[in-house]
Amino acid sequence: MQNKVVFIGAGSMAEALIAGIISTEYLDPEQVVATNKTNQNRLDYLKDTYNISVTQNKQEALSQADVVVLAMKPKDVELALKDLQPYLTRNHLILSVLAGITTNFMEKVIGFEIPVIRSMPNTSAMVGKSATAITKGSYASEQHVEKVQSLLNTIGTTIVVKEEDMHAITALAGSGPAFYYYMVESMEKAAEEVGLESEIAKPLIMQTIAGVVEMLQSSSDSPSELRRKITSPGGTTQAGLETLDNYHFQEAIMACIKNAATRSEELGKQK
Ligand SMILES: NC(=O)C1=CN([C@@H]2O[C@H](COP(=O)(O)OP(=O)(O)OC[C@H]3O[C@@H](n4cnc5c(N)ncnc54)[C@H](OP(=O)(O)O)[C@@H]3O)[C@@H](O)[C@H]2O)C=CC1
Numbered sequence: 001m002q003n004k005v006v007f008i009g010a011g012s013m014a015e016a017l018i019a020g021i022i023s024t025e026y027l028d029p030e031q032v033v034a035t036n037k038t039n040q041n042r043l044d045y046l047k048d049t050y051n052i053s054v055t056q057n058k059q060e061a062l063s064q065a066d067v068v069v070l071a072m073k074p075k076d077v078e079l080a081l082k083d084l085q086p087y088l089t090r091n092h093l094i095l096s097v098l099a100g101i102t103t104n105f106m107e108k109v110i111g112f113e114i115p116v117i118r119s120m121p122n123t124s125a126m127v128g129k130s131a132t133a134i135t136k137g138s139y140a141s142e143q144h145v146e147k148v149q150s151l152l153n154t155i156g157t158t159i160v161v162k163e164e165d166m167h168a169i170t171a172l173a174g175s176g177p178a179f180y181y182y183m184v185e186s187m188e189k190a191a192e193e194v195g196l197e198s199e200i201a202k203p204l205i206m207q208t209i210a211g212v213v214e215m216l217q218s219s220s221d222s223p224s225e226l227r228r229k230i231t232s233p234g235g236t237t238q239a240g241l242e243t244l245d246n247y248h249f250q251e252a253i254m255a256c257i258k259n260a261a262t263r264s265e266e267l268g269k270q271k
């Protein structure tokens with residue numbers, strides 16, 4: 001059990017983590033504090049919804065915290081860390097969820113030997129299904145990794161990876177849900193165009209995805225083999241897949257992941 005976790009940044013990712021941590025009862029609400037830059041309404045909302053503590057006083061927030069979660073946008077991290085620096089000690093464990101920002105960068109801005117762990121969760125943390133990757137900085141120990149892993153396991157699965165893999169993982173798993181949501185949005189639009197009511201289309205789309213996930217997990221067949229088994233020669237699936245190929249679907253997905261990974265690298269370099 002952690003003592004106290006403070007969130008620096010109170011946006012969507014912070015909320016996804018807070019929701020996961022509170023709903024699993026891993027932490028009591030009084031063990032969670034959130035702070036942001038200026039938006040008091042947002043802090044009030046988090047306090048009302050999750051019963052956690054909120055404050056604009058960074059010194060007060062850090063004084064009792066053992067884990068400091070950085071959850072601002074990458075562009076804001078340098079300033080945020082400089083604001084926090086006077087109140088940080090080697091006993092704090094920094095846990096970043098920021099895309100692109102390296103552990104080395106954070107260590108340098110803080111300027112002394114402080115344990116830093118970089119993570120990449122996703123918003124499915126809200127429902128305990130985040131696919132999270134973590135990597136440790138120069139001063140974080142295996143115990144720090146275990147501590148963070150047990151914290152993040154409350155919001156889904158956590159794997160430990162090499163830092164150089166983080167850009168690709170950010171594209172695949174951090175941004176990944178948005179790409180699947182885009183697919184679902186497109187399916188819903190198509191359903192509407194072919195005259196299907198959304199009360200009928202939506203549950204069918206969701207159950208189809210759930211079935212696909214379970215098949216991928218339980219079957220020994222590869223995704224392409226599973227696809228082949230659905231594709232009757234001259235049938236409906238073949239017709240649909242040919243259309244996807246005409247629109248260069250696979251190339252589009254590959255370019256999407258590569259571009260997102262490149263963007264993660266750029267976010268790190270801008271610092
Ligand atoms: N959204 C996602 O799916 C995922 C996001 N991430 C990462 O999470 C991070 C946050 O993203 P997201 O939650 O979407 O962003 P949001 O824009 O929703 O939230 C950003 C938060 O940071 C706060 N903030 C900005 N500057 C400071 C500062 N100097 N000190 C304290 N707080 C500050 C803002 O406060 P205020 O409102 O007062 O300005 C706001 O609460 C990003 O770095 C992103 O890369 C990682 C994985 C998935």
Ligand SMILES: O=C(O)[C@@H]1CCC=N1
Nearest residue numbers: 098099170174175176
């Ligand atoms: O879009 C972003 O930059 C963040 C990082 C991963 C998901 N959202």
